[in-house]
Amino acid sequence: MAAIETMLATFEHVATNPHEQLKEHLDAGKRVIGVGPYYAPEELVHAAGAVPFGVWGCSGTANEARKYFPPFYCSLCQMTLEMGLTGKLAGLSGYMTTALCDTQRAASQNWRAGVGNAIPLIYVSQPQNRATEFGRAYAVESYRQVAHEIEECAHGIIDDEGLAASIKLYNEWRAAMRQFVKLAGTHPAEVGVQARLAVINAGYYMEKADHLALVNELNAALAALPESAEGFKRVVLSGIFEDIPAITGMLDELGYAVVADDLAKESRSFAMVVPEDEPPFEALADAWCALEGDSLLYDPEKAHVKKVVDLARESGAAGVILLLAKFCDPEEFDAPLVKAACREAGIPFLQIEIDQSTETYEQARTQLEAFGGLL
Amino acid sequence: MPPTLPLLEHAEGDLGYSSDLCAYARISLAYADVGACPNGERDMPLPDFVLCCNNICNCMMKWYENLGKHLGIPVIMIDVPYSNDYDIDEKRIAYVGAQFRAAIKQLEEITGKTWDEDKFQEVCRRSSECGRLWLEAASYTNYKPSPVNGFELFNHMAVATVARGREESVDAFRMLIDDYRSFVANNESNWHAPENHRIMFEGIACWPYLRATLTPLKEAGVNTTAMVYGPAFGLTYRTFDEMVEAYCSVPNAVNLERSVELRKQVGAAGKIDGGLVHINRSCKMWSGFAPELARRVSADLGVPMITFDGDQADPRNFSEAQYQTRVEGLVEIMESTGKGA
Numbered sequence: 001m002a003a004i005e006t007m008l009a010t011f012e013h014v015a016t017n018p019h020e021q022l023k024e025h026l027d028a029g030k031r032v033i034g035v036g037p038y039y040a041p042e043e044l045v046h047a048a049g050a051v052p053f054g055v056w057g058c059s060g061t062a063n064e065a066r067k068y069f070p071p072f073y074c075s076l077c078q079m080t081l082e083m084g085l086t087g088k089l090a091g092l093s094g095y096m097t098t099a100l101c102d103t104q105r106a107a108s109q110n111w112r113a114g115v116g117n118a119i120p121l122i123y124v125s126q127p128q129n130r131a132t133e134f135g136r137a138y139a140v141e142s143y144r145q146v147a148h149e150i151e152e153c154a155h156g157i158i159d160d161e162g163l164a165a166s167i168k169l170y171n172e173w174r175a176a177m178r179q180f181v182k183l184a185g186t187h188p189a190e191v192g193v194q195a196r197l198a199v200i201n202a203g204y205y206m207e208k209a210d211h212l213a214l215v216n217e218l219n220a221a222l223a224a225l226p227e228s229a230e231g232f233k234r235v236v237l238s239g240i241f242e243d244i245p246a247i248t249g250m251l252d253e254l255g256y257a258v259v260a261d262d263l264a265k266e267s268r269s270f271a272m273v274v275p276e277d278e279p280p281f282e283a284l285a286d287a288w289c290a291l292e293g294d295s296l297l298y299d300p301e302k303a304h305v306k307k308v309v310d311l312a313r314e315s316g317a318a319g320v321i322l323l324l325a326k327f328c329d330p331e332e333f334d335a336p337l338v339k340a341a342c343r344e345a346g347i348p349f350l351q352i353e354i355d356q357s358t359e360t361y362e363q364a365r366t367q368l369e370a371f372g373g374l375l
Numbered sequence: 376m377p378p379t380l381p382l383l384e385h386a387e388g389d390l391g392y393s394s395d396l397c398a399y400a401r402i403s404l405a406y407a408d409v410g411a412c413p414n415g416e417r418d419m420p421l422p423d424f425v426l427c428c429n430n431i432c433n434c435m436m437k438w439y440e441n442l443g444k445h446l447g448i449p450v451i452m453i454d455v456p457y458s459n460d461y462d463i464d465e466k467r468i469a470y471v472g473a474q475f476r477a478a479i480k481q482l483e484e485i486t487g488k489t490w491d492e493d494k495f496q497e498v499c500r501r502s503s504e505c506g507r508l509w510l511e512a513a514s515y516t517n518y519k520p521s522p523v524n525g526f527e528l529f530n531h532m533a534v535a536t537v538a539r540g541r542e543e544s545v546d547a548f549r550m551l552i553d554d555y556r557s558f559v560a561n562n563e564s565n566w567h568a569p570e571n572h573r574i575m576f577e578g579i580a581c582w583p584y585l586r587a588t589l590t591p592l593k594e595a596g597v598n599t600t601a602m603v604y605g606p607a608f609g610l611t612y613r614t615f616d617e618m619v620e621a622y623c624s625v626p627n628a629v630n631l632e633r634s635v636e637l638r639k640q641v642g643a644a645g646k647i648d649g650g651l652v653h654i655n656r657s658c659k660m661w662s663g664f665a666p667e668l669a670r671r672v673s674a675d676l677g678v679p680m681i682t683f684d685g686d687q688a689d690p691r692n693f694s695e696a697q698y699q700t701r702v703e704g705l706v707e708i709m710e711s712t713g714k715g716a
Contacts, residue, residue, distance in 0.1 A: 069666075070654045102432050102433050102659040105660060106664045108457075109630060109631040112459075125459070127456060127470060128429070129454045137466075142456075298452055300443055300449075302440065327395050329397075329434050332392065333400075335392075336390055340391075
């Protein structure tokens, strides 16, 4: 247990001190490239010899970004732009992002307008018609173009051999993260909600190989312990992200355990499996095309809705909490359907609106207390 | 009560959608559920399938997914990835073109009908002619003084939006052009007010408040002689690839620099003295870089651009008083800088 606590302290330190990590990378002479939402081909950055560094906004108030965005835009994009405009991302050699929603589309243009050449934008265009040959061909071509932009920013060349090695590492890392999510769900006494989040967030700032080694060690230690979920309120978290300290603090305080998640920043990001037996660019495209059950993707069968219900059933969760990112169109379109599906399946459901710029969540406390009573 | 309000309330109440979502989508999803117009207007038949293109916004994709699911009907998706580059590249043309071809197969399967290439060519020819005529009609606002009340384009654009492929639309736009030509020839105008200033109206119209958005302009002698929204539906092309490129090049699908250039072109042609920019609560795509776009157009054309808050379809998100103040502010700046007649 002491070893687990030590490991968790390391993750916690990294997760709460991203700038220290950034400085370490830069001091080591590495080039660092920011990677924003969602599901960008991070392996390309790794293969170019640069360090991918997660940029998903931060808690705070958008001031400079308000010169570019009207107020009714998701805080994640607003705060990311705010960070870029106020020098908080100084040291990055590029910022890679995708455009899976309208806010991201606009954010890419605002980034170029406001941050400009100080941190060049690496724009990743991905096809939504994924289950087709032409969608795959578009993704392959798009990733090849992105690779050139990454090479420019990283001052490195991406060759097939190096990219294949990066894909292998990332597949291992994603598998370890999927395992960690399961183990954290069965061992909430050892890994609380905030500690679980710290393990995941640290992966956005550390070198992947270093993070993988630590996660593997943690997983082994947890697997050796008996399960500890008895007495916890077991829930699935759905949404884009959970890292609002007030919310995760309340979840811990009120005895919640996250037994599975459907968060874009967490399990949805680890869902991808890239084939290792085909040329690497085609493999990355195939992995993208194979993604499904996600509010951010074209999903005519609404597999995402069913996935949330299935996750709750398979993980033994007593309820689903949707952390609805304010002004997030894709999530807001799915939310009523997810709610209805949970109700139909007899799974208690709670929706809490979150935003990186909201300062108080006292109403959420009342909601979580009442929901806990239901479970 | 504004006619759309009951449907908006149904979407937010019974269906549980957030009021932050696009009001077009909320109204459409509510209508799909209710199946009737609440204010006694003529009902529309519900669809057997939906054909979705996200070139104007990605909100379309989620909206049509939900329509398809709710009504239990197929969705045909034409995905047009947003372009961060000025020009539309070959991989987009290939991808979007392949989707059009796939959509033909889906349509054949859904409808049980066989694709008629000759008919398609004929409709393309007519649509393109219609687009060309619509652009020509809209260009009459460029005359100074304008023979046209620019807000009229918000009415006429309906034909270009929903009926480009029909012969009657071609006839209608020819008649419109004839009218405008005769206005010019006779030094007349259907703008029945002084034309002290000429402006660009940037963004989608506030449809529930067309009169309320026009009246303060009319009272101040401000005619709208430039806009991107209406003419955007004037798509012209000669070949299949050009058609694909046209659909990839609509205003919301192109990058900031191209968006600015488009406004500068219509603004210069319309000889504008200023602009009103609609910060449209419903449209995250259009409003998302509108402040920067307005700054650049203002700087490059040397005219003031003023923003106002509104909504394309939710009447609760527009304040007549605020709009009036913004228009007064714009007029004051245009007059203080000597802009205008």
